[in-house]
Amino acid sequence: MADKIEHWLTLNMIPGIGATRGQKLLEHFGSPQSILEANLNELQHVAGIGEYTARQIVSSRDKLDIEKEISRIKKQKVSVVTFSDDNYPANLKSIFDPPIVLYVKGKLLPEDRIAIAMVGTRRPTTYGKMVAEKLSKELAEREISIVSGLARGIDTSAHKGALSCGGRTIAVLGCGIDICYPPENRALFDEIGERGVVVSEFPMGTRPEKMNFPMRNRIISGLSLGVVIVEAGFRSGALITAGCALEQGREVFAVPGNIFNLGTKGSHSLIKQGAKLVEECEDIIEEIRCLRDVLPVSPAIKSLRKVKLSSEEERVYNLLSFEPIHIDLISKQSGLVINRTSSVLMNLEMKGKIRQVVGKMFLRVPEAQ
Amino acid sequence: MLSIGLSSAVLGIEAYPVEVEVDISSGLPHFSTVGLPDTAIKESKNRVLAAIKNSGYEFSMKRITVNLAPAAVKKEGAAFDLSIALGILAANGQLSQDRLQKYIVLGELSLDGSVRKVKGTLPIALAAREAGVDGLIIPEGNRKEASVVKGLNVFPVRNLKETVDFLNGRDELSSFSIDLEEEFEDRRNYETDFADVKGQEYAKRALEVAASGGHNILLIGPPGSGKTMLAKRLPSILPTITLDEALETTKIHSVIGLISSRSAIVGTRPFRSPHHTISDVALIGGGSFPRPGEVSLAHNGVLFLDEFPEFHRNVLEVLRQPIEDGVVTIVRVSTALTYPAKFMLAAAMNPCPCGFYGDSQRECTCTPFQIQKYRAKISGPLLDRIDMHIEVPPVKYQELTVDTDGESSLTIRTRVQRARDIQKERFKKFKSVYCNAHMEAKYIRKYCILEKEAEKLLKDAIERLGLSARAYDRILKVSRTIADLEAKEEISSHHIAEAIQYRSLDRNLWM
């Protein structure tokens, strides 16, 4: 008996069942329907499924409002691709913990197998944005799909770069596919839904919780043959994606940046550890055919020395990077009125945290190591 | 026969009476004038004689002598034409002597007898009222300007014939009057508004501070960044001009004939923007027939010096006196003239000779030495009188295309006015000080009381940022204004911090 979409969705929605346990159950029972019909005893004897999870499955499987989920899916013009479907992405299938289902806006194509992920900081420098847009465009022009996470900053630039030349791009979300996060990327979201594809493993209405993003990251790398890190600080999400890529046997690329910029510490540590340094898209393309080296990631994290800052100073400081930006922009982004911004900047300058350059522009002073 | 008529001329910005004596005697035809420079005599003679003939009066050339008394004071211009023509006709018996002496007459003649606009109407009208004559006969184009003076009968005329008919009692002219308050009210709107300026929040704030304290300001930015646009709008955020101020300014503008025939009074604060090739005399006033310079035309308004470093050094030097005293004194052998010159100085310059130093879009092609030389041109005593220097970045195309308006000039002006009111109260005992910019050292100590933290910040800043000791007083004055904008008595550290930002040239960011 063919499994219905409902069964897949139900399985995916049961609390406590993620991709790993879901795969174990599927291996054991063969289909979602059998899982949903199994009794407690059968369930808890599956390797890796304890009594607790088994109870959760039994207690919640009938309570889930699957009708509602289906109607939301229809209403949002979303399609669902299950692990058993033919059009389930081939790259993703090969990872250790592939999603059980993918909610999809747009269309997944077989050509998407030739994909490169590009990720980086949400607070990029102008340089970082330029690099992301340029590389992404050049790769997309060569019919390589660009995978990223629709986040602010580098992700946005990566998607835009691909779209700018009519190329393909895939956005992987850390929330339900009916939610656009960050909200300012609405137009981008819609455009990708039309000209590329947006995917998520999360049920409709799932909020963009912090814990979702590492899971999302494994899909980004999982969909791709390699991951390009454009600007990443220590402990950044982009480094987690790089870590996933390595576990999944994908190639890792990193673009070098300004050594004074803490926002490139992560990318540089990857390079030190063997990630391929990228200056131009050829550097990526020549690797795609032969994926070989796997490198361990163990970024040494140095804690930054702290100077006491007021909350307004903190707010302004966090906006600054190693690329000078103008006082008007700082005021706009911080939400502080211009005279307040002006005095806060002077105080930060006096505390030695930032520097002013010609043109009423401000940037961070590199922290002493 | 001899005739005597009345006219008037301007010295400085005041008018004095001139008697126009015309004597006609038999003898060889000849026309001579006393009290006018040679070139003017020749031109005047030709115009007057042609106008008389072309207006249809019989006149056969005889020996004519014209004396413009006091003859010792050399007079300029063609404004006596009408008076001289009337004098000739009177001396010739074609016009009533009695009535001629009851009016002050002013007007330049065309060859066809029509009367043209003259300069200096307002001061002359003021003097005419004092003289207690029956009225002032002036060219029609000057009628509004003249009627600003209440209690004076103003008779506008279009041509010689009309004037003669009036003085002969053949035709009545109605005197012209306006409602000054209404006229003033009608002219108070500025053509430009801060709402037109997109972005530039920092620059706008700085101009608001400058306007609030009367601080002179220097704008530094690449070509096209909007320096001129910003400076042009500065008058519109200064406190609304009062009627008295407007009359002072109008008087000066009247002296050089800047008042259009359609307007009676300058209702807005003036904005004067002389080119950098201007001579020192044209800037400051003076000359062989002394006239007010640009600094006086900017009286009660803004003097804008674009391309600041391109002005000749001696030109900039002469600016010091008016900036300090609010008046220009011109010393002559016999007299000393003063022109009011109370203005706010706004200057603009590029960051370097090529203009693009520090611009992210374009590359600067100057050597450090060239930049240094360029900067050195504006250093020294004049720069010392400029409290604020700000950098104006080029606004990106995207920002220019957003259609959200900035704050209107009216909104900003309301805040400026409030800060000015506080200052007026503060300085009410002093005659020459009315805003923070004009505080001398002893007042700075008295009125710029810093909170402890503010004091420490200023001290640190002087040390750490390499600010000159000169900057110290300027920062105090500007921070006083910033505190006034918040209606705060004491100056806190954020006021000081903001004020330090307005000292761009003191920082070593440029090299």
Ligand SMILES: Nc1ncnc2c1ncn2[C@@H]1O[C@H](COP(=O)(O)OP(=O)(O)OP(=O)(O)O)[C@@H](O)[C@H]1O
């Ligand atoms: N912030 C702005 N908002 C709207 N328009 C602007 C702005 N800045 C510049 N412009 C436009 O650009 C033109 C050029 O500006 P402006 O002449 O004031 O520049 P400038 O800095 O004085 O240049 P220059 O050094 O060449 O004299 C303005 O007339 C205006 O149309």
Ligand SMILES: [Mg+2]
């Ligand atoms: Mg200009």
Ligand SMILES: [Zn+2]
């Ligand atoms: Zn240059």
